Amino acid sequence: MVKIILISVTVGLAVISAQVKDMEAHPCRVPRIEKVKEHGLRSLKIWEIPVFYWERYQCRKAINNSKYLTKVIDEQHEADYEASKSLRGFTSCVAYCSIAAVFIFLVSASL
Amino acid sequence: MRGKEKLLFATILLGFISAQPKISAHLELGVYSPELTGFESSALFPSPSAATENILLGYGFSYQFYPNARIGYASHVSLELGNINTSPFTRTLTYREFSIESFYRPWKRIEFNFTLSPMYNTGTITMTTEATDAEWDNLLSDFGNTGSTVSRSDEMTASWFGFSSSVGVRYHLFAWMSLEAKIGFMENWYNETDWTFQSNTVTGPVLDLEDVPLVTTRIIFGW
Numbered sequence: 453m454v455k456i457i458l459i460s461v462t463v464g465l466a467v468i469s470a471q472v473k474d475m476e477a478h479p480c481r482v483p484r485i486e487k488v489k490e491h492g493l494r495s496l497k498i499w500e501i502p503v504f505y506w507e508r509y510q511c512r513k514a515i516n517n518s519k520y521l522t523k524v525i526d527e528q529h530e531a532d533y534e535a536s537k538s539l540r541g542f543t544s545c546v547a548y549c550s551i552a553a554v555f556i557f558l559v560s561a562s563l
Numbered sequence: 564m565r566g567k568e569k570l571l572f573a574t575i576l577l578g579f580i581s582a583q584p585k586i587s588a589h590l591e592l593g594v595y596s597p598e599l600t601g602f603e604s605s606a607l608f609p610s611p612s613a614a615t616e617n618i619l620l621g622y623g624f625s626y627q628f629y630p631n632a633r634i635g636y637a638s639h640v641s642l643e644l645g646n647i648n649t650s651p652f653t654r655t656l657t658y659r660e661f662s663i664e665s666f667y668r669p670w671k672r673i674e675f676n677f678t679l680s681p682m683y684n685t686g687t688i689t690m691t692t693e694a695t696d697a698e699w700d701n702l703l704s705d706f707g708n709t710g711s712t713v714s715r716s717d718e719m720t721a722s723w724f725g726f727s728s729s730v731g732v733r734y735h736l737f738a739w740m741s742l743e744a745k746i747g748f749m750e751n752w753y754n755e756t757d758w759t760f761q762s763n764t765v766t767g768p769v770l771d772l773e774d775v776p777l778v779t780t781r782i783i784f785g786w
Contacts, residue, residue: 493738494585498586498785501739501785505739525737525738528738529671529672529735529738530671532668532671532735533668533670533671535630535631536630536631536666536667536668536674537667537668537669538631538667539631539665539667540630540631542632542665543629543631543632543665543666543667544665546632546663546664546665546677546679547665547667547677549677549679549728550665550677550678550679550728550729550730551677551730553679553728553748554728554729554730554746554747554748557728557747557748557774557776560774561748561774561776
């Protein structure tokens with residue numbers, strides 16, 4: 453148990469120190485920001501998301517540009533829109549069943 | 564569940580969470596209109612108010628497994644706290660949705676969604692009572708005490724299946740936060756004779772939970 457705790461602490465410190473070195477280099481040149489710029493917001497893992505937003509805040513502060521990386525988010529909205537601008541395959545079946553169920557309920561409730 | 568199975572389950576769950584970016588969680592405020600006739604007609608139970616009868620609080624999460632489809636879990640709770648005579652009680656009706664939802668975006672920030680949900684619901688009435696207990700009284704008297712009050716808490720529960728369907732509109736405020744409104748209904752196969760109290764089947768309150776209209780608003784965090 454003690455070994456596991458020691459290994460965890462060592463690994464944690466190594467990760468933090470690596471991040472601190474990155475931050476010292478430049479707040480905008482951190483892996484997560486680079487990753488988002490290259491592959492979009494969806495490339496982040498779920499626990500990277502709050503860290504990314506913190507790093508973006510630090511980066512914006514450092515370069516004094518409150519709009520930095522806004523375009524990436526717009527592009528993500530655009531990509532999401534392209535991916536889901538129409539119902540495909542079985543998803544339309546779910547939509548029709550749902551609409552029919554709600555419609556029948558509303559009609560029967562109003563009678 | 565044994566140790567190895569737990570480890571396997573945890574590994575799969577961790578992989579599932581870490582490998583995908585489309586999990587979201589929500590908080591919810593809803594309104595519905597059941598007929599809680601059993602509580603209204605009860606001589607002991609306080610009459611339900613609009614807040615305790617019609618308001619639902621909830622939470623849930625969903626996973627987008629297809630470009631325009633999600634599966635998810637949502638829980639809605641109707642809660643009432645009060646006293647029966649001098650004994651405090653809690654009454655909850657918990658509606659749990661296991662949903663499949665399809666959606667499409669006619670515009671960049673707005674989506675329409677359509678949900679079908681089998682439900683597994685539970686009702687619980689918990690009451691804490693105080694009474695004297697002969698055995699405790701004897702024991703405490705033996706130590707030189709006079710008078711004793713024993714406090715005990717117990718509950719009666721019921722569970723039933725249901726079905727819900729709704730249509731909604733979601734506005735994507737940011738990449739990580741959205742607002743949603745849904746309108747729909749739920750059907751409950753509730754039977755008042757299926758309540759359980761201390762492992763015995765008992766009769767509970769008559770509740771009309773069939774074809775209940777449901778309107779919810781949600782704030783959604785995540786992808």
